[in-house]
Structure formats: C-alpha cells, structure tokens
Amino acid sequence: MYPTQTLSEKLKLLITVLYPILITQLGLYSMNFFDTIMSGRAGAGDLAGVAIGSSLWVPVFTGLSGILLAITPIVSQYIGAKQEERVSFSVLQGIYLSVALSVLILIGGSLLLNPILSMMELNDHVREVAKGYLIGLSFGILPLFIYSVFRSFIDALGQTRTTMFITLMSLPINIFFNYVLIFGKFGFPELGGIGAGYASAITYWFILVITLFFILKVRPFRTFALFKHWYGISIKTWVEQLHIGVPIGFSIFFEVSIFAAVTLLMSAFSTETIAAHQAAINFASLLYMIPLSISMALTIAVGFEVGGKRYLDAKQYSYIGIGFAVGMALLSAFILFFFNDDIAGWYTSDETVFDLIKIFLIYAVFFQLSDAIAAPIQGALRGYKDVNITLLMSLISYWIIGLPSGYLLAQYTSFGPYGYWIGLSTGLLVAAITLFLRLRHLQNKKAFTKKMGPV
Template identity: 50%
Template sequence: MKQTHSSLEKIKQFFIVLLPIFITQISLISTGFFDTVMAGHVSEQDLAGVAVGANLFMPVFGSILGVISGLTPIISQLYGARKKEEIPFVIIQGLYLSVIIGIVLILLAAAFIQPVFELLNLEPRVDYIAKMYLTAMAFGVCPIFAAGVFRNFMDAFGYTRFTMLITICAVPCNIFMNYLFMFGKFGFPELGGIGAGVGTSITFYVVLGLNVLVVRRLSPFKEYHIFSRFCKPSLNQWKRQLCIGLPIGSAMFCEQSIFGAVGIFMTVYGTGVIAAHQAALNFTTMVYMIPLSISMTLTILVGFEIGAKRLKDAKKYSYMGVGLSMLVASTLAIVLIQFKGAIAMLYTNDEVVNQLVQSFIVYAIFLQVSDGVSAPIQGTLRGYKDVKITFFLAVLSYWVIGLPAGYILANYFSYGPYGYWMGLIIGIAVGAVLLGFRLRLVQRKLAG
C-alpha cells in the first residue's frame, strides 16, 4: 500500500486491495457451498445433517476467525506508522494464541456436543450425520486458525493477492476431497454428508501449508524472518490482541450465531424445511461475500491511513466503500430475484424442497440489502480500532431486536419459518442505522 493524493488513486488502490479479498472470500465460503450442494445430491437426510452441523460449527468458527482478524488493524497501523520491527513478535504471539483457542474449542465441543444434540431431538440418521460431520471438522480447526494469522499478516500489508491465490488452490482440493469421501471414489469409504467434514478438514491443512510456504519464501514477508527466532509467550501481547479481536469476534458471533439459532428453530418444521432453509442461507452467504470483502478492505485501508495520521484520507475511503456496497447490494437484489428458480435447482431436484428454497431466497436477498449497508460501516470502524460499541450494537440488533421479532412473527402470526427471516431483516436494518451514527461520531471526535 502507499499514500494516495487523488480520488482516482484511491479508487485504484481500493480495488487493488478489494478484488483479491473478494476472490479469497468466495473461495473460502465455496467450501461450505460445495459441502451443502454435494450433500444435497446424496440425500435429503445428508443435506439436513450437514445443515445442522454447519449451523452449530460456523458461528463459533467464524467468530474465532474474527478474533484472529483483530491482527489486521494492529499490523496495518504498525505498517502505516513504519514500526516494522514490532510486527514479527505480534505474528508469533498470534500463532500461539490461535492454537490455544483451537484446543480450547475442541475440548468444549467434546464436553457439550451430546447435551446440545439431545435438545435438538433430530431424526436418528440426521443426528448421526451432524455429529460425525462436526467430529471430522474438529481435526482441522487448529491449522485453519493458524493459517488465519498468516492471512492477516499478508492482508494488512495490502498483498491480498497472495491469500487469494492460496484459497483458489484450496477450492479444487476441497471439491476433490469431498468427491472422494462423500461418494466413495477410488477406493475411499463412502461417507455421504460426513465426507464433507473429512474433505474440508484435510483442505484446512493444505491451506496452512501454503500460507507457511508464502511467508517463508516470498517477499516482502520472508524479510521479517517470522520463524528465525523463538519468542516466549507474552500474556501482555495476548491481552492487547484480544482487546481488539474479542469485540470483533463477539460481534461476528452475534451475527453468525443468529443464523445458527434460526437454523435450530427450523428443526420443528421438519427435514424439508431444514434443507431448504440451509440451501437459501448457503446461497445468501455467498452473496454476502461482496459487502464482507468491502468491509475487510476498509479495515486495511482505513487502518493504514489512521496509522499514518491521514484522517481525511481515511474518511474518503469509508465513504467510497459504503457507497459501493450499497450500489452493488441493490443491483444484485434486482437481478437475483429473477433467477431464484435456477438457484434452487443447484441444491435439490426434489420439487417440494425446491419451492421452499425459492421462497426462502426471496427473503435472503432482502437480507443482503441490509447487510450491504451494515458490513462496510463495521469494517470502517474496525480500521479506527473502534470495536467495543460495534459489539454492543450487534447484540442489540441481532439478539434484542432480530431474533425476538422473528420468533413473534413465526409463532404468533401466520408467517411460520419465514417470520424468522423477516426478523433478521429488521434487526440488521436497525443495526445499520445505529452503526452509521457511530461512524459519524468517531470521525467527528478524531477531527477535533
């Protein structure tokens, strides 16, 4: 990254950072996309089992990656302030912390998975597939969390194309592994939906290996000699990283866990609704990668400008990102609603489930319009290291407004499972408005 002096230069640098991030995010989320699509072509029970497992796994998984992503504004501000000698120590401590978090997650999952599934009261086959899917995924959490540290290292420098290339390589690997283990090809066991967890877990190790290779062999990362010296664990550094990362991860948990909670509520409507809801959610998650990528780009660029004390440039980037996200979200909503039938066909050939998927997709598209405003503002605030209020606003919009509104609409009105989606749309829209007010306050305060 470099200092920019005109709007044209800012637009150019914005897209240089954004496009690789977007391709990276699409590649990352496509693992879940292919897990779901391929499970849907095994059986309805396999799709539902993977759906339940994913609804339990992804909120926790995403929130921990959010905690690790707290490294991005830390490193980008150090980079902008030209304090490069401090960066290797920050990276090593991030690696220690990521592995510890992964181990704690595995231990907690082992302790609580059975009680959680007893509450769900799923069909025996769906229950078994979901449990074994989660068991397989557990073997890959430590390597993917460690890979997340290296990814933040690269992204904070603006070299987002490296993480893009790594994740592009990971996608065909994941598809191939799924193919082997889900359908039992070339002598491998036929595991159905469980094979999706096995294939994805193996892919996580591949991603870690590629990240290590880049950091050790390619410039400018190899000049930092990350692995050349031993650093003792530093509780103070962990605390500093967690002070930034925990609010980010907690806000992400509020957002992602709300979808997990809704997925659990969907279990009372039967296997068909579970499968259709998961298919629509899976698709809308793919679309969400656009505002999320813009959000991540803003964190990097705003953090870089704030570190260099260029407040006006940071403000210009924030306006640019929010405007672009709103334009793209609105345009996609118009286009995608015309193709909901074709989208549903990707997930299932069952006529009943297909119609349910189409209905859910309509709500999912409107959900993305709200996200198109909310996500880039969150990313901008993270670049300013303003993360605590963002977390509290996430709790308010998702859990105090969104989920209760959805529950009321679903159970006390005639909307049924669609009521939960309506509640989410309301909650995210309210959150976007409140985040906008917070951003204006932060910018005015810094301007003096």
C-alpha cells in the first residue's frame, strides 16, 4: 500500500489489491464448490449429507477464523503508521491464538456432533455422510486456522497476489483427491460425500506448507523475521486481538450461520429439497466471493489510510468499493436469472432436484444486491477498527428480523421452503441499511475530529 492523491489512483490501487483477493477467495470457495458438485454426482443423499455437514462446519470456521482477521487491520495500521517492528510479535500471538481455537473446535466437535445430528430429521445415509464428512475435515482444522493468520499478515502488506498464487496451486490437489476419494479411483476406497472432507483436509495441509515457504524465504515477508524470536504467550496481546477479532468473528458468524440455520431447518423437507437448496446456496455463495473480496480489500486500504490519519482518503476508498460491488452484483443477478438452467444442470441429473434448484436461484437474485452493499461496508468499518456496533447490527438484522420472518413465511404461507430465502433477503437488506448509516456517522465523526485538531 502507498498514499494516493486522485480517485483514479485509488481505483487503480484498490483493483490491484482486490483482484488477487478475489481469485484467492474464489479458489478457496471452489473447494467447497467442487465438494458439492462432485458429491451431487455421487447421489442426492451424498449431496444432502455434505450440505448438512457444511452447514454445521462453515459457521464455526468463518466465525472463529473471523477472530483471526483482527491481524489484518492491526498489521495494516502498523504499516501505515511506520511501526513495522511491532508486526512479528502480533502475528506470532495470532498463531498461538489460532492453535487454541483449533483445539477448542476439536474438543467441542467430539462432544456435540452426535447429539446435534441425532436431533435432526435425517435418514441414516444422509446422517452417516454428514458425520463422516466432518470427521474427515477435522484433520485439516489446525493447518487451516494457522494459514488464516498467515494470510491476514500477507494481505495486510498488500501482497495479495501471493495468497492468490498459493490458492491456485492448491486447487488441483483438492480436485484430484475429491475425485479419487469420492468415486474410489486409483485404488482408493469409494467414500462418496465423506471423501470430500478428507480431500479438503489434505489440501489445507498443502496450503500451510506452501505458505510457510513463502513467509520464510520470499521478500518482503522474510524481512519481518516472524520466527526469529519465539515470544511467549502474551495475554495482553490476545485481549487486544480478541477485542477487535471477536466482534468481527461473531458478526461474520451471525451472517453465515443464518444460511446454515436455514439449511438445517430444511431438514424438515424432502431430501431433494435439501439437495436443491444446498446446490443453489452453493452457487450464490460463489458469487458472494465478489463483495466479500471487495470487503477484505477495503479493510486493507481503509486501515492503511486511517493509520496515516488520512480520513478523507479512507472515505473515498469506502465509496469506490461500495459502487464497484453494486455494479458486480447487477452482473451476478443477470447470470442467476438468465443462466439458471445451465447452473442447475451442473449439480444434478435428477429432474426433481433440477427443477427445485432453478426456483431457488431466482430467489438468490434478491439477496445478491443487499450483500453488495452490506459486505463492503463491513470491510470499511473493520479498517476503522469499528466492530462492536457492526456486531449488534448483524445480530438484529439476521437473527431477530431475517430468520424469524423466513420461518413464518416457510411454515405459514404457500412459499414453503422458499420463504426462508425471502427472510434471508429481508435480513440482508436491513443489515445493508443500518451498516451504511453507521459508516456515515463514523466518517463524519473522524472528519470533525481532524478539523478540530488536538485539544
């Protein structure tokens, strides 16, 4: 990152930071994308099982790994304030924290997985696939969380092309092991949807090893000498990171978990409905990587400008990012509306599931537009280290407005399972409006503070 003077320079720099993040996010999500598509080819039961397993795992991962995203604004502001000597200590503490979170997940999963699956109305095959998928995935939790810290560090330096390169290297590994483990090729056992979990775990270890190589051997990362001094655990630094990271993590959790909750509530419907919902949400989530990537780029850009007390520049970056996200959302809506036959055909050859996927994709058009505003604003607010109000707004928008309205529509109107998707769109729209008002308030406050000067 470097200071810019004009809007065109800002747009150019933001795109330079953004496009590797976008390719990285698309690459990372493609692992889940291929898990779903390839499991669907193994059968509707395997697709439904992976859907249930993913719905339990993704909110936990995104919520807890969101805590580790605190490293990005912390390091970004250190760089903007020219305090590079403080970076290595903060990153190392983040690694310690990631290990602790991994252990907590493994302990919690071993205690809660069976009771949760037993409470759900699933047939035996779907329940078996969901459990096996999560057990396989659990072998990759530790490397995945450590990698999340390294990635936050790399991205905070503006070196987003490095994470892009690492992700692109890992995709063939994931696809290969999905193929051989799901379908039992080259002497491997045929595990169906369960194999997708083990394939992901193998890929996460590969990603961690490659990332370590870059951090230790490649500039500018090696100049920070992250492992030159093995500092002890600093509870004070953990508290600082948790103070920023926990609201980020819970804010992400509230948004992602509402989608997972809807999938779990879908278990009251047929296996075909669960499979169709998962396929549609899988593709819609792939498109969501665009506003999510813009959000992450804004955290870096806004954090850098705020660290240098250039509040007008931070404001300009925010609106450039939001405008770009809205434009991309209109393109995504066009794709969902006019190509839903082709998209549905990627996931299944079952005629019933195919027809249901097409309808779900039409409903996905509406929350794409709300996401395009809400996600970039969240990224900008993180750049300001403003996370607590965002947490509260996310809780209200998604869980007090979105999910209950979806439940009422699904249970007491003719919308049926599609009522949940209308509820999702409603929650996202409320989140977009309230987050925008918060961003405006914060920008005006910063501008007033700078105008008044030190007291």
